[in-house]
Amino acid sequence: MKFSLGDILNRFSGLFLWAAFILLFALWVPDTFLTLGTAQSIASTQAVTGLAAMGVVCAMAGGAFDLSFAGVLGLSSTIGASLMGRSDVSPALAIVVCLLMGLGVGAFNGFLVTKVRISSVVATLGVSSLLLAADSYITNSQYITGIPKSFTSLVESKPLEIPIATIYLLVAALVVWAFLEHSRPGRRLYATGMNIDAARLAGVRTDRMTFISLVLSGGFSALAGLVLLAQIGSGTPNVGAGYLLPVFAAVFLGATQVKPGRYNVWGTILAIYLLATGVQGLQLAGGQFWVNDAFNGAALLVAVSFASLTARRRRATPVDGHEEREVNDSTATDPPQLQGEG
Amino acid sequence: MGQVANPKGGLRLENVSKTFSGRRVLADADLDVAAGTIHALVGANGSGKSTLIKILAGYHDPDSGARGWVSGEPIDLGSHAAATAAGVRFVHQDLGLLADMSVAENLTLDEESGASWWVANRADANRARALLRDYDLELDANETVSELGAAERTMLAVVRAIRDGLDNLGLLVLDEPTGTLSNQETGQLFELLRALRGRGASVLFVTHRLEEVFEIADRVTVLRDGHKVLDAPTAEIDEEQLVETIVGRPLEDFYPDPPPVNREVLLEVKDLTGPNVESVSFLVHGGEILGLAGLTGSGRESIIPLLAGVAPWSAGELQIAGRRYTRLNPHTAIEAGLGYVPADRKGLGSIAEMTVRENLTLPRLPARSSRWLSLREERKESVPWLEQLAVQPNAPEALFATLSGGNQQRVILARWLRVGSRAFVLDEPTQGVDVAGKADIYEALVAAARAGACVVMASTDADELMATCDRVLVFRSGRLCADLSGDGLTAHAISHHEHRG
Secondary structure, three states: OOOOHHHHHHHOHHHHHHHHHHHHHHHHOHHHHOOHHHHHHHHHHHHHHHHHHHHHHHHHHOOOOOOOHHHHHHHHHHHHHHHHHHOOOOHHHHHHHHHHHHHHHHHHHHHHHHOOOOOHHHHHHHHHHHHHHHHHHHHOOOOEOOOOHHHHHHHOOOHHHOOHHHHHHHHHHHHHHHHHHHOHHHHHHHHHHHOHHHHHHOOOOHHHHHHHHHHHHHHHHHHHHHHHHHHHOOEOOOOOHHHHHHHHHHHHHHOOOOOOOOOOHHHHHHHHHHHHHHHHHHHHOOOOOOHHHHHHHHHHHHHHHHHHHHHHHHHHOOOOOOOOOOOOOHHHHOOOOOOOOO | OOOOOOOOOOEEEEEEEEEEOOEEEEEEEEEEEOOOOEEEEEOOOOOOHHHHHHHHOOOOOOOOOOEEEEOOEEEOOOOHHHHHHOOEEEEOOOOOOOOOOEHHHHHHOOOOOOOOOOOOHHHHHHHHHHHHHHOOOOOOOOOEHHHOOHHHHHHHHHHHHOOOOHHHOOEEEEEOOOOOOOHHHHHHHHHHHHHHHHOOOOEEEEOOOHHHHHHHOOEEEEEEOOEEEEEEEHHHOOHHHHHHHHHOOOOOOOOOOOOOOOOOEEEEEEEEEEOOEEEEEEEEEOOOEEEEEEOOOOOHHHHHHHHHOOOOOOEEEEEEOOEEEOOOOHHHHHHHOEEEEOOOHHHHHOOOOOEHHHHHHOOOOOOOOOOOOOHHHHHHHHHHHHHHOOOOOOOOOOEHHHOOHHHHHHHHHHHHHHHOOOEEEEEOOOOOOOHHHHHHHHHHHHHHHHOOOEEEEEOOOHHHHHHHOOEEEEEEOOEEEEEEEHHHOOHHHHHHHHHOO
C-alpha cells in the first residue's frame, strides 16, 4: 500500500482543513469557540446527522440514492413522541415501533427499486412526500409534548465529558465500517453500487444488495430520529427536512476522504465534524442562521467537483509506468479538455 | 497501384515525442502517409501507438520539436481544432454514433441546416440519402442505428466522418474499426475503403489484426517502444516478419501446443433455444477448446450469453459435470462451474473502480472463521493467482482500470480459475488486445484446458479460431451448420459455412 506524502495529503485533506478551521475560529472568537461547551454541542448535535449519514452511506455504497431518509428521521421522531407523549407507551416499545417503521420504509423503497424497477431517486422522492404527509397528520403541525424523562435521559449522560449520543454514533460507525469494508455482504454491496451489471455477472445477488442498502438506510434514519427526539424533548413537525443537505454533503465530501472514490464511513464522519465545526464557528462569529445552508451547499459542490477531478486523474495514472489504456477508453473520445497524463 | 494522383491529402509526422512524468512514451516517432493510400499503423500496447493517435486528435500536446503536415500544409499538433481544420477525420472504436437516432440524423446532426432554425427532417433525410448514394451504401436513411448490423454501423461511421466531402479530407483515421466484425463484414468495410482510396482519399488504419494489414493496406508502419521500427510496402514483407518486428523478438510458439483432449464429455448442450438461437446441440470434452464462428446475427454471439445465464432460454438443457439445467442465471451458472468472460471487458467483465484483488475475489469472497474479511489475507491469497497467470504488474491493490487489456483479461481468467470453473465461456477473448497479449491469453486458456477444464470461445477472428481451437462450430441463421476439426478446420471452410453452408 502506498503511503507517500502526497497520498496522505490527498486522503486526509479534510483532517488538515478541520485543524485549519479550529485554528481560525480559535483566533477569531476564542472566548466562545474554544470551550468544552462548544465542542460538546457540536458533538451531540452531529450525532443525529451522523447516524442518518451512516444509513445513507450504506445506500450510496449500494448505488441507491435515499432521498426519503429525512422523512424517516422526522416521522420516527414524530411517531415516538406521539406514542410516548400522547398514548403513554413505554419508551422501549416506542423505540421498537419507530425502528420497525424505518426498516419498513426502507423495505418499501427496496421493493419499489428492485421489483417495480423505479430508479431510487424517483422512488425515494415519492416516498418522502408520503412520509411528510404522515408527519403532518400526526403532529397536526404542532409540537408534541409529554415525553417521559426515562427516554430523554438516554442522551443526557456525558461519560468522560463526551456526550453519550456521540458514543452511540461511534458505535454505529464501527458497526457500519466493519460491515462495509470487512464483511462479504459489504463487499458485494460496493460491487453492486459500482457496476451493477458486472457485479451480477460475478454472481452477486444485486437486487438483494440494493434492497438491504435501502433497509439499512431506513433503519439508521429512524434511529437518528429517536436520538433527536430524546435531545429535543418534544416532537417537532417535519424536523427531518433540515438534515437532507448536511447529510448528503457529508456523505459526498466523505467520499473524497480516507478512501477516495468510495462512499466510506470514516471519511463521512470526518466530513460531518469538519462541516459542523465550520458552521458553528461562523455562527459564533456572528453569522446568521442561513450560514448553515450556505456552508453545506458550498461544501457539497466543492466536494463533488473535487471528487470528479481526482477520480479522472486517478484513472489516468497507470500503475507500472506504461501508458496502458486502450484507445477505446471513453475518455479518448471526449473533447480534449482535460490536461494531464494518460 | 492506379490511384488517382491527388495533391490533397496525406500526413507527415516528424520527431514526435511525448513524455509523461519522466517517462518517454514516444521518442522521435515518424509517420508518413502518402496521399491516396491506405496506410496501416501497428504496434503492441505500450508502443506509443495510442498516444500518437491522441496527439493527432489533439487530445495531448507533443513535446517540443514535433512537426506535422497534412496535405502538405504544416499543422499545429496537439490541437483538436487544427486537426479538424486540416481535414483530419477520426472513426474511433466506439464509432461515435447515436444509437437511438436514425441514419439520416447521425449524418446530418450538428450541421447548419440552412438559414432556418426549424429542423427540417425531410431536407436532412434527402441530404443523407445523397451521401449514402455517393458512397454506394445501401442503407435506409430512416432506419435507427441500433437496428443496423455491425458492418453497416462501421461503414456509416466512416461516411459520417467524411460527410463534408472527400475534397476536404486530409486524412481519415480509423482506429481499430474491425474489432467486432467477422471476416465477411470486414470485407464489406474494406470494399468501401478501397472505393474511397480510388477517389483519392488518404486513410490511416490502426489495427491489431495483422491479416488485415496485408489485405487492405498499401504500406505499414510499426511502432515499438515509442519509435518507428519499420515502414514498408505490405507487398515486401510477410506476416512472420511483421509479428517479430512488433514484438521485437522471434516468436516461435506464438500459438501454444494444444493440450491433449480426454474423451470425457464435460459439457453437453441439447436443443438450446433462445434469442437468435434455434435448437442448438453440441458436446465439449474435458481439455478441449471449442470455437464458435459465424456472422453477426448468425447466433454465434448469442450462444455465450445463454451459457452464461445472461440471456433467457426458451428451451433446451445443459449438462455439466453430471448436473442438468434447463435454465440459468448468472448465479447458478457460476455454481454450475461456468466462468463467463464477456466481450465488454470494461463494462460487464469487471468493475473498473475496484482493485485487481477485489475483482479477482468477487465471486467467492474469502472469510476465515468469523465473518471478518481480512484485507491483508485477501491480498496474500491473491498474489499466487496473479502470478499463475503472469499478470503484470503483480499488484493486487492496483486499480483494475490501470491494467492493459491483456492483463485485465488474465485477471478475469484468474478469477474463474480460483473459483474452480470447469467450463470457460468467452466472447471475443482477445478483442482490443495486442499481439503479445493475445499469446499470453491463449497460453492461459490452454493451461486451463490442460488442467481439465473446457473452453468455449466465440470469435470473429478466424485465424485465432483455427490456431487455438480443437474444433470450431459454425453458425448460420441461428442454427449450427458445421462442426469442423482436424484437417477440415481451415479459415476457408469457416468462411464458406458462414455464408453458404
